[in-house]
Amino acid sequence: MTIDWQVVDEGWGRRAVDFATLSEPGNSREYVAVHHRLGVSEGDRLIDVACGAGLAVELAGVRGAECSGIDASHRLVAVARDRNPDADIRVGDMHALPWDDASFDVATSFRGIWGTTPAALGEIHRVLVPGGRVGLTVWGHIKKSPGAWALAPFKLADSARLENQAAMVSLGRPGVGEDLLTQCGFVDIERVDVPFVWEFADPEAFARALAATGPAYEAIQHVGEAAFVETAIQQARGLVRDGLPLRAPIAVVGYLARKPQPRRKASQ
Ligand SMILES: C[S@@+](CC[C@H](N)C(=O)[O-])C[C@H]1O[C@@H](n2cnc3c(N)ncnc32)[C@H](O)[C@@H]1O
Numbered sequence: 001m002t003i004d005w006q007v008v009d010e011g012w013g014r015r016a017v018d019f020a021t022l023s024e025p026g027n028s029r030e031y032v033a034v035h036h037r038l039g040v041s042e043g044d045r046l047i048d049v050a051c052g053a054g055l056a057v058e059l060a061g062v063r064g065a066e067c068s069g070i071d072a073s074h075r076l077v078a079v080a081r082d083r084n085p086d087a088d089i090r091v092g093d094m095h096a097l098p099w100d101d102a103s104f105d106v107a108t109s110f111r112g113i114w115g116t117t118p119a120a121l122g123e124i125h126r127v128l129v130p131g132g133r134v135g136l137t138v139w140g141h142i143k144k145s146p147g148a149w150a151l152a153p154f155k156l157a158d159s160a161r162l163e164n165q166a167a168m169v170s171l172g173r174p175g176v177g178e179d180l181l182t183q184c185g186f187v188d189i190e191r192v193d194v195p196f197v198w199e200f201a202d203p204e205a206f207a208r209a210l211a212a213t214g215p216a217y218e219a220i221q222h223v224g225e226a227a228f229v230e231t232a233i234q235q236a237r238g239l240v241r242d243g244l245p246l247r248a249p250i251a252v253v254g255y256l257a258r259k260p261q262p263r264r265k266a267s268q
Helices: 005-012 016-038 055-062 074-083 119-127 152-156 159-172 176-183 203-211 214-223 225-237
Strands: 045-049 066-071 088-091 104-110 128-139 187-194 197-200 246-249 252-258
Touching: 005 074, 005 214, 016 055, 016 074, 016 104, 016 128, 016 187, 016 197, 016 203, 016 252, 045 055, 045 119, 055 066, 055 074, 055 104, 066 074, 074 088, 104 119, 119 128, 128 159, 128 176, 152 214, 152 225, 159 176, 159 214, 176 187, 176 252, 197 203, 203 214, 203 225, 214 225
Parallel strands: 045 066, 045 104, 066 088, 104 128
Antiparallel strands: 128 252, 187 252, 197 246
């Protein structure tokens, strides 16, 4: 199933403020871990691909990077620009990055590139300088994650959407990401576990945060918003702990790699 990037905003942008304030902050552990592993620092020219509402861009800026970002959702980009007034954040398609070759030292994408979007990785290779670093994350083994319950309401989508979601997460299987990065010309590929925990105040806050995501919209189109929210609340109700947040640790895989330097010609 090919999804036209210009309709992505229907799902990802419809609750942009909820996504930015209730959902995206839960991803912070992942952003901090990948920036640390990539050694993002002062003066790095960094692009975040599928940057969503721009929190990862903001955290890279805190480390001194000069940031750019791109996302298909104009309503998420509006939030990302509000958070990052000095960054170059564009609305567009990650399969055709509107930057010149060799524009960046570092590229990141947090659950933005999937098994269904391999060409986006070729674009990242093109816009990186030789020696440039890339860090991507994708969902890992969701079923084995203690927080699998938090993604379960997405299964309310129709069968075609579910098949597409399965194809997307295939990139998290051992060997698949490594093969794709190799095919795209990257070297020094490393697969790492990335910390990822969503926390929510209560089942209603969980349902509201989840409903702001793209895959939730696919489920809502199939069963309606009320049924989606009710399913999410029921899912969380049995997990409430006195005096503690609802907590959903989910397996996330990180791929770190580098664009090779050109070989030096042997001296004559
Ligand atoms: C799972 S979200 C991740 C967002 C953000 N990286 C984060 O950590 O929250 C996927 C993002 O990909 C964006 N997206 C989907 N298709 C895209 C495309 N073809 N080009 C650019 N962005 C796209 C969506 O708008 C959404 O913001």
